[in-house]
Amino acid sequence: MIDSFGARLRVAMDEHGPLCAGIDPHPGLLAHWGLEETVQGLETFAMTCVQAFAGTVAVVKPQSAFFERFGSAGVAVLERTLTGLREAGTLSILDVKRGDIGSTMAAYAAAYLGQDSPLRADAITVSPFLGFESLRPALDLARAGGRGVFVLTLTSNPEGAQVQHAVRNGRTVAASIVDAVTSQNGPDSIAGLLGSVGMVIGATVGEAVQRLGLDLAAANAPLLAPGVGAQGATTDDLRAVFGPALVNVLAASSREVLRAGPDTAALRAAAGRTARQLNAILST
16 A cells, blocks of 8 residues: 555655646647657657656656657657656656546556556546446556556536536436545545545636535545646635645646746746645645
8 A cells, every 4th residue: 555656646746746747749839849740849848848847746747649649659759758757756647538448448557557568657547438437447457556547527628517517316427426436545545545546627617516516525536637827727716626625636737837848947947836836725
């Protein structure tokens, strides 16, 4: 249990602050950095981020899609990115949002959570909307290997409410996901550790958490919160959305920090500044 993802994440957040810095090499940011939209530009961007963020922030989150669009060469850059973070001792969350059934989900789990996979990360994002138990291969492999998963639960995109707010047997889909995550983290709670099964909760979902009756604090889950920074979430938003679970929030910020590049020192300074600001907000 001492080597669980949740335990390591809590140590990293205590040391560096609750920032998850994104590596999102989308075309606009490549151009902003003066880089060409090529594999070479992608690699320069990603390796600069690794150098800047390693040892500076609690977690780094590469967005897989922006690597995959370059084909096998882009995936090779993603492998080197994850390897660089691993060698630097910095936790990684690979944002892949995989969700499937049976042997296919088991293959996704092996690809991103398997001990011998070149694409292994410390945690991945997953989609539960084929049924929470469809995630079982990833949940089991992650726990066995001391890794984590972050389950999409309440997202800020307008379309998300069609599924996440839907009611079945008197419970919303989002509430049923929270219930399932709470159950998964039960052993960690008993051991006094932060759970290794987290949730993705948009920082800009407003009063939806309260309206849907979601008890985020009881889940003992790390809460990956996109929407901080360029997407407009404020201090008041964070307090309103997460309430007593605020201490477990891992705030994701990509564009606001990445705009400080391409200078490595400026990028590192922006990440450190954002982490300190978030720590002041989320630790009180």
